Amino acid sequence: MSRQPSGRSLLTDLYQITMAYGYWCQGMHERESVFHLFYRSPPFGGRHVVAAGLVTALEWLDGFALSASDIAFLKSLVGNDNQPLFRDAFLADLSKMRLTIDLDAMREGSIVYPHEPLLRVRGQLWQCQWIETALLNTINFQSLIATKASRIRDIAGNDSVLEFGLRRAQGVDGAMSASRAAYLGGCDATSNVLAGKAYGIPVRGTHAHSWVMSFETERESFNAYADAMPNNCIFLVDTYDTLEGVRHAIEVGTRLRNTGHTMVGIRLDSGDLTSLSIQARMLLDAAGFQDAKIVASNDLDENAMREMKAAGSPIAVWGIGTKLVTAYDQPALGGVYKLAAIQDGNGKLSPRIKLSETAIKTSVPGVLQVRRYYRDSHAVGDILYSELTGPPQSPMAFAPTAKREPHDLSEHDASEDLLVPILRGGQRVATLPSLIESREFARAERLRMSPSTRQLEDAPPYRFGLEERLSQLRENMITQATVTNVESAK
Amino acid sequence: MSRQPSGRSLLTDLYQITMAYGYWCQGMHERESVFHLFYRSPPFGGRHVVAAGLVTALEWLDGFALSASDIAFLKSLVGNDNQPLFRDAFLADLSKMRLTIDLDAMREGSIVYPHEPLLRVRGQLWQCQWIETALLNTINFQSLIATKASRIRDIAGNDSVLEFGLRRAQGVDGAMSASRAAYLGGCDATSNVLAGKAYGIPVRGTHAHSWVMSFETERESFNAYADAMPNNCIFLVDTYDTLEGVRHAIEVGTRLRNTGHTMVGIRLDSGDLTSLSIQARMLLDAAGFQDAKIVASNDLDENAMREMKAAGSPIAVWGIGTKLVTAYDQPALGGVYKLAAIQDGNGKLSPRIKLSETAIKTSVPGVLQVRRYYRDSHAVGDILYSELTGPPQSPMAFAPTAKREPHDLSEHDASEDLLVPILRGGQRVATLPSLIESREFARAERLRMSPSTRQLEDAPPYRFGLEERLSQLRENMITQATVTNVESAK
Numbered sequence: 001m002s003r004q005p006s007g008r009s010l011l012t013d014l015y016q017i018t019m020a021y022g023y024w025c026q027g028m029h030e031r032e033s034v035f036h037l038f039y040r041s042p043p044f045g046g047r048h049v050v051a052a053g054l055v056t057a058l059e060w061l062d063g064f065a066l067s068a069s070d071i072a073f074l075k076s077l078v079g080n081d082n083q084p085l086f087r088d089a090f091l092a093d094l095s096k097m098r099l100t101i102d103l104d105a106m107r108e109g110s111i112v113y114p115h116e117p118l119l120r121v122r123g124q125l126w127q128c129q130w131i132e133t134a135l136l137n138t139i140n141f142q143s144l145i146a147t148k149a150s151r152i153r154d155i156a157g158n159d160s161v162l163e164f165g166l167r168r169a170q171g172v173d174g175a176m177s178a179s180r181a182a183y184l185g186g187c188d189a190t191s192n193v194l195a196g197k198a199y200g201i202p203v204r205g206t207h208a209h210s211w212v213m214s215f216e217t218e219r220e221s222f223n224a225y226a227d228a229m230p231n232n233c234i235f236l237v238d239t240y241d242t243l244e245g246v247r248h249a250i251e252v253g254t255r256l257r258n259t260g261h262t263m264v265g266i267r268l269d270s271g272d273l274t275s276l277s278i279q280a281r282m283l284l285d286a287a288g289f290q291d292a293k294i295v296a297s298n299d300l301d302e303n304a305m306r307e308m309k310a311a312g313s314p315i316a317v318w319g320i321g322t323k324l325v326t327a328y329d330q331p332a333l334g335g336v337y338k339l340a341a342i343q344d345g346n347g348k349l350s351p352r353i354k355l356s357e358t359a360i361k362t363s364v365p366g367v368l369q370v371r372r373y374y375r376d377s378h379a380v381g382d383i384l385y386s387e388l389t390g391p392p393q394s395p396m397a398f399a400p401t402a403k404r405e406p407h408d409l410s411e412h413d414a415s416e417d418l419l420v421p422i423l424r425g426g427q428r429v430a431t432l433p434s435l436i437e438s439r440e441f442a443r444a445e446r447l448r449m450s451p452s453t454r455q456l457e458d459a460p461p462y463r464f465g466l467e468e469r470l471s472q473l474r475e476n477m478i479t480q481a482t483v484t485n486v487e488s489a490k
Numbered sequence: 491m492s493r494q495p496s497g498r499s500l501l502t503d504l505y506q507i508t509m510a511y512g513y514w515c516q517g518m519h520e521r522e523s524v525f526h527l528f529y530r531s532p533p534f535g536g537r538h539v540v541a542a543g544l545v546t547a548l549e550w551l552d553g554f555a556l557s558a559s560d561i562a563f564l565k566s567l568v569g570n571d572n573q574p575l576f577r578d579a580f581l582a583d584l585s586k587m588r589l590t591i592d593l594d595a596m597r598e599g600s601i602v603y604p605h606e607p608l609l610r611v612r613g614q615l616w617q618c619q620w621i622e623t624a625l626l627n628t629i630n631f632q633s634l635i636a637t638k639a640s641r642i643r644d645i646a647g648n649d650s651v652l653e654f655g656l657r658r659a660q661g662v663d664g665a666m667s668a669s670r671a672a673y674l675g676g677c678d679a680t681s682n683v684l685a686g687k688a689y690g691i692p693v694r695g696t697h698a699h700s701w702v703m704s705f706e707t708e709r710e711s712f713n714a715y716a717d718a719m720p721n722n723c724i725f726l727v728d729t730y731d732t733l734e735g736v737r738h739a740i741e742v743g744t745r746l747r748n749t750g751h752t753m754v755g756i757r758l759d760s761g762d763l764t765s766l767s768i769q770a771r772m773l774l775d776a777a778g779f780q781d782a783k784i785v786a787s788n789d790l791d792e793n794a795m796r797e798m799k800a801a802g803s804p805i806a807v808w809g810i811g812t813k814l815v816t817a818y819d820q821p822a823l824g825g826v827y828k829l830a831a832i833q834d835g836n837g838k839l840s841p842r843i844k845l846s847e848t849a850i851k852t853s854v855p856g857v858l859q860v861r862r863y864y865r866d867s868h869a870v871g872d873i874l875y876s877e878l879t880g881p882p883q884s885p886m887a888f889a890p891t892a893k894r895e896p897h898d899l900s901e902h903d904a905s906e907d908l909l910v911p912i913l914r915g916g917q918r919v920a921t922l923p924s925l926i927e928s929r930e931f932a933r934a935e936r937l938r939m940s941p942s943t944r945q946l947e948d949a950p951p952y953r954f955g956l957e958e959r960l961s962q963l964r965e966n967m968i969t970q971a972t973v974t975n976v977e978s979a980k
Contacts, residue, residue, distance in 0.1 A: 008662070008684060010683040010684040010686075010687055011656070011662060011665075011682070011683070011684040012656075012682075012683055012684075013654070013656060013657070013681040013682065013683070013695050014681050014683050014686075014693045014694060014695030015681065015695030015696050015697055015698055016695075016698075017683065017695075018695060018696055018697060018719065018722070019697050019698065019700070019701050021718055021719070022697065022701065022714060022715050022718040022719065023704070025714075025717060025718040026714050026717075026718070028704065031704075033704070035700070069687075070687070073683075073686070073687040074683075077693065079719065079721050079722040080721050080722050080752075080754055081721035081722075083721070085719070085722065125704065129698075129700065132657075133656050133657050134662075136656075136657035136658070137656055137657055137658075137659055137661065137662060137665055138661070138662070140657065140658055141659070141660050141661050141664065142661075164503070166501070166502075166503060166623050166626075166627055167503070167622075167623050167626035167627055167630065167825075168626070168627075168630055168822040168823075168824070169627055169631070169660070169664075170631050170659070170660035170661065170663075170664035170667075170668070170816065170821070170822075171627070171628070171631050171632075171660065171661065171663035171664045171666070171667040171668070172498070172501060172624075172627060172628070172663045172667075173661035173662045173663030173664060173666075174631065174659075174660035174661045174663060174664035175501075175627055176661070176663075177660075177661040177662075178660070178661070191503040191504050191505065192501070192502075192503065193500040193501070193502055193503070193504050193507065193563075193564075194498060194500040194501040194502075196500075196504075196563070197500055197559075197560070197563040203504045203567065204504060205503050205504030205505030205506075205507075205508060206505050206508055207505055207508060207509050207512065208505055208506075208509065208619075209828075209829075209844055210509070210525070210619065210828070210829040211509050211512065213829045213832075213842045213843075213844060214513070214518065214521075214523070214615065214829065214832055214842075224512060224515075224516050225512050227515060227516075228511055228512040228515035228516070229508065229511070229512065229569065229575070231569050231570050231571035231573070232508070232569040232570055232571075232575065239844060239845070240845050240971060241845075262570075264570055270846065270847070270851075271847060322822045322824075326660065326816075326821040326822045327821070328821055328822065331660070331816040331817070331818055331821035332658040332660075332812045332816050332818065333658075334658070334812075335657075337657075338699075338700070339699075339700040339703045339704065342703075342704055352703045352704075353703075354699055354703060354729060355729070355730050355731075356760065357760070357761060361760075481730060
């Protein structure tokens, strides 16, 4: 809850500030407005996203305050006419701006479907706009990585999953926030020591090829490692010849066993991991090392893991780097942040819609909330409703894009609203769970999904729709906007 | 040159610390060693990488020092036996460790080919290992983005290129360091205000759809924007109907013109950008706005730009976001950091090799330097040589992977060594250029490439090879390692 200026309050797109200036010139900047942060298309061929990044976003919001040097920088900006971009009176008001927004959000670890707000921001127009970019940056990326990690966790089953991505991550914070989100999404540990210190994530790691190469022979290097850490040996066996490396590990493991220690395992980092792991398992078992674990790394993700498991690979610990921390197969989540209501001239909150030639990209107007319905502790469907038009009177979910029969969720035995109050007037009104609690929540939420919805691909669509009056309002607004537009074109 | 502890010195993989501990246990930790940072496979279907990130890496190195809380964290780590992972005497030595390495590096903006060291680190083994991960993180990502930006710049020609990626970047630093590298690689400006302040990059931006939606009509919103910033109007025209939006922009632009101002342009952010830009251009020209620029954004990269330009699109300003700042089509550069020499028992620096079943992944031993040859101010080829075996006696470049005739670079009229001294004994010995100077250097270096090598894809291979004695040494070491391994298997 500290309110130390972060020095990062300028982390926004310039157009947020030029718009703030425009609103200020119009005397509109304090007008109440409502924005939703949501995504339209789920990543990785799945049906859902695991929400993450809220705590990080709140740290940025808590530290929000423009410093004298921030204001000086804005004062230095000039336009095409080489004149100052902003008037001094505006900058003076900016320097006093403090966030007084209301924020409602899904908990980290929640399962989120397309068009459902992960965050709802309500407050002064210029504040809501300013914070857009930092919210998107944080929530988009961490949700993407938590989603990827949850897919890997599903395939891993009871195996261990270690996140090893620091060296290939997109910058320092690309690594730090990926470690955080990967742990939240289901990884067991990270190689990133600073992330371990900062977030309390368990850290893991043994040795690299350079260790082996620093000695005259591989055997000598394994012996030296065993001398230093006799109870923590996972030997990397592929510096020269992998199966030869396994034999050297067994030799040194035998020496450890004879002196009262236990070799933890071996690591494979190149070659055909399935075939090598099967051969290594046989060698280890034949030498009495049934408990020694086989760790594997090298360009792995949930798809490779699934294939390797199907092919009988006995790998028990998965080191996942690049493909997890960069979400290699889809490195960005296309989350957006859209205006959905604004105070009109009469002081009344009035819904707004953004049209698109693509029907699915036309936004949902209002002050939105997501109600999730359950039966036997499994989610059966969601209804998006607006607090302006009211909560569902019946559990019918109207599809937003087509004139179809609504989904009937009458079979439910429980329901809950997913957006919970986090900030009121800029002040925290919720105690947020720790990272490990959010990780546990994410695990529990995955179990509340039907197994079919959780499939890596080709899952049946989840039942989602709009509340009836909201659906009607939206249809009317689309018609009205089109008519207005045609008239304005005359 | 400040030496303020950054608090980020634990930004490393745990195995770097367990190895440091192992070396310390063996009394080997201060042994002199040499590591190279290089990549094997160029991204995006091209032939080269634009080096970037050195300045950021040096900031991390300058701030290196383990704090009391860092040491306390390491002291808290336990192994599989639930005993402390590290002995106190080791942690005491660690707390006193300061970097005394020698660092040689290619300048930011240099053109780098596969297997060529971007960085060479020489110094105490435990120090060289510790810094590996942070170096890789910084250099891999920024070089990737600078490379992507340089490809975009090549296609843009004299058009403006604006980096708009903050909202979809991989975390805060994923955005900040992408903005830096994108500018270095050839972008003209960023939307990220904090990056503008931190790095001196020009910032650009106008307004979003939410601006238009905050007013009753699009026309009203354009008028309000024009009132606030009459000389800086780029109207976003696609909130409702794009060509209708262009007509509204022309109306407001006409009013601006009649009051002594100039509409700068319009922005398209959805739909068929080629067709819409052509139609918009005709409308603008017909209304006398020949100088108004068409800005376009929405999932653009060099490939989309090339197609749109070929199809006659009159877009003059390109806003590039997600696909640039995440390097969407290849979101990681597989840079590695390999031991290539280490002090042996006699105190002599002795080359080391890492074998691989894939010949191309077998490393190059020695203390490496890259000599580039030029003719008529164009680079014609590079020779990798080792300072242990000596510089090229003749300009012959021996292919590292196949028994082929060497490339003969005799036609050269100039040559230079690309790795330059940056740190000696941990102290700076070079004054680094500013970001804008490095950007200019990158531009000049691109012009020193032959146009064919710079092609987006299917470029002819660049002539690269090893110096003759280095090539022979490497062949001998491969043979020797294989023989040793076979003997050790008996």
